[in-house]
Amino acid sequence: MDIPKGKRTSHMEYMEGMEVLADSHVMDEILQTLATYDYDSCTAAHVRRALDKDNRGPEELKALLSPAAEPFLEEMAQKAHAETRKHFGNSVYLFTPLYISNYCENYCIYCGFNRHNRIRRAKLDAAGMEREMAAIAKTGLEEILILTGESRKMSDVTYIGEACKLARKYFKMIGVEVYPMNSDEYAYLHSCGVDYVTVFQETYNSDKYETLHLAGRKRVFPYRLNAQERALKGGMRGVAFAALLGLDDFRKDALATGMHAYLLQRKYPHAEISFSCPRLRPIINNDKINPRDVHERQLLQVMTAYRLFMPFAGMTISTRERADFRDHVIGLAATKISAGVSTGIGSYGDKSEQGDDQFEIADNRNVEEVAAAIRARGLQPVMNDYVYV
Numbered sequence: 001m002d003i004p005k006g007k008r009t010s011h012m013e014y015m016e017g018m019e020v021l022a023d024s025h026v027m028d029e030i031l032q033t034l035a036t037y038d039y040d041s042c043t044a045a046h047v048r049r050a051l052d053k054d055n056r057g058p059e060e061l062k063a064l065l066s067p068a069a070e071p072f073l074e075e076m077a078q079k080a081h082a083e084t085r086k087h088f089g090n091s092v093y094l095f096t097p098l099y100i101s102n103y104c105e106n107y108c109i110y111c112g113f114n115r116h117n118r119i120r121r122a123k124l125d126a127a128g129m130e131r132e133m134a135a136i137a138k139t140g141l142e143e144i145l146i147l148t149g150e151s152r153k154m155s156d157v158t159y160i161g162e163a164c165k166l167a168r169k170y171f172k173m174i175g176v177e178v179y180p181m182n183s184d185e186y187a188y189l190h191s192c193g194v195d196y197v198t199v200f201q202e203t204y205n206s207d208k209y210e211t212l213h214l215a216g217r218k219r220v221f222p223y224r225l226n227a228q229e230r231a232l233k234g235g236m237r238g239v240a241f242a243a244l245l246g247l248d249d250f251r252k253d254a255l256a257t258g259m260h261a262y263l264l265q266r267k268y269p270h271a272e273i274s275f276s277c278p279r280l281r282p283i284i285n286n287d288k289i290n291p292r293d294v295h296e297r298q299l300l301q302v303m304t305a306y307r308l309f310m311p312f313a314g315m316t317i318s319t320r321e322r323a324d325f326r327d328h329v330i331g332l333a334a335t336k337i338s339a340g341v342s343t344g345i346g347s348y349g350d351k352s353e354q355g356d357d358q359f360e361i362a363d364n365r366n367v368e369e370v371a372a373a374i375r376a377r378g379l380q381p382v383m384n385d386y387v388y389v
């Protein structure tokens, strides 16, 4: 189902009730950097200079993400490995996502959860959540990422907050990956026990974004882009950034993601910053989208470039990737890996799944198997390293 361009709302205009960060120039700075990024003008000499520096800034990131850096991938990987060791030792953090609802009011044309797709919709009640959480906690995990589709009607802020309060009974670290909110709503979730907020911008190319997000609150590009800043204003300890690589030009989206994290780190030095590195995966009921190819080598280039640019930032490797690739990048650049993953609703506890999965996962290993793979690489699986006082 298409919505002709003339019938769509402006994706740059805030909807009623959306908080505007009038004093923030972060989005403008990102978009200015993007507008002048011509990666084909980067040369081997630029890459060499970037690799030889101890502290790297945006100019170095531009070089490391360019095609000119591809022949240097081995050296980038070695340097990234050294930086990861320096800042994270041999720790690799484990977590799992818990989808509590897959209702969605948005129309993202590349997503199986979008409001026009006929999938099985479901939402866990408190008893269902506890069943799921108890089953996950039994595996030894201490960190959970709570996700919903983006429906403020079917999973309002209080519903998410109650889920987080329940999660505090079972887990020491709670993250959310839910629809963007205002800072007072993030403050409420923080009071319910949430530590960090992940928001995927999908693509930072505003024109492309407009063609992919046809309806719903997600259509509003600047509101989504400023979500992490509102989360930090709401008191969250950490925020995570990602573009869905393959939706648009992945080099530009990776640059924008890096800049977004870098600018907020400078503005909020106390914030714990991390990256996710998802690539577009096939979805149910939609074979029309042809993702722009991002091969594993290029994904590795992005991950090592992020690491060299922001050596202290966390980095999560998605279950969208194959097990052997995930094992390869932990310790090298990634610091966090999900395990025992299901993206369906109600699929951990009694396994009577009620709702469809958002995307296919490529690594079906359980927690023990992932932990064993981490150990096999001489690394240490860590369930949690944060203590509440």
Ligand code: SF4
Pocket: 104, 105, 106, 107, 108, 111, 112, 113, 114, 115, 148, 149, 150, 218
């Ligand atoms: S990507 Fe997120 S917001 Fe968009 S349709 Fe899917 S679940 Fe909804």
